[in-house]
Amino acid sequence: MRGLFFTCEGVEGSGKTTQLRRLAASLRHAGQPVMETREPGGTSLGEAIRSMLLMTRDQEMAAEAELFLYLASRAQLSRECIRPSLEAGIIVVCDRFADATVAYQGHGRGLDLRRIATMNRVATGGLTPDLTILLDLDPREGLRRVKARGQVSLPEPFLDRLESEALEFHDRVREGYLHLAREEPHRFLVVDATRQEETIAGEIWQRVEPLIGSWAVQGERR
Numbered sequence: 733m734r735g736l737f738f739t740c741e742g743v744e745g746s747g748k749t750t751q752l753r754r755l756a757a758s759l760r761h762a763g764q765p766v767m768e769t770r771e772p773g774g775t776s777l778g779e780a781i782r783s784m785l786l787m788t789r790d791q792e793m794a795a796e797a798e799l800f801l802y803l804a805s806r807a808q809l810s811r812e813c814i815r816p817s818l819e820a821g822i823i824v825v826c827d828r829f830a831d832a833t834v835a836y837q838g839h840g841r842g843l844d845l846r847r848i849a850t851m852n853r854v855a856t857g858g859l860t861p862d863l864t865i866l867l868d869l870d871p872r873e874g875l876r877r878v879k880a881r882g883q884v885s886l887p888e889p890f891l892d893r894l895e896s897e898a899l900e901f902h903d904r905v906r907e908g909y910l911h912l913a914r915e916e917p918h919r920f921l922v923v924d925a926t927r928q929e930e931t932i933a934g935e936i937w938q939r940v941e942p943l944i945g946s947w948a949v950q951g952e953r954r
Contacts, residue, residue, distance in 0.1 A: 735818040739829040742867035745874030770827035772805035781805040786892040795841040807855040839908025869925040871902035
């Protein structure tokens, strides 16, 4: 039986990585097979691309070049890791996926949304998450968290390339995510990321647990 595919999305500093790890731990505690991964990254090629995307600060990167790099990482991750895991009946939890490109390169950079949708389908082979958890947060608070998180004594240049973008860019990214959630409410769980970590994790598990139960029952019937 095909596994389930969950993704975590959100602006910088929203806590999505923390919540993804908590979700993966809860799934394992419930006896479910889990594979954690991230975008960009998750494969040798993807991690090399991640370094190029986030750490290249000394030269301008064209928005189109940025888009193709994200798509290349996603294509490799989808074929090398995500699809084989799903086909093996494993639950995949991924830190960002195709929605991030719509939010960041589409709404944030202003690239054509219809072209991005087509290119995402090509890169993923039409793969869509069963549930996307959107950690919603004002980018001002998100960036404050990023700067405070282990970087109290470090200067601004230690932020990565996307974290260093202007606030207006991050506002557009947030609105892009919320637009996606309004378009596909059945797939998205929008979570208020201003609350305590434990409270957020509990709300996510309330949505995930029934999905796991239904999925397990289907497996038993087969």
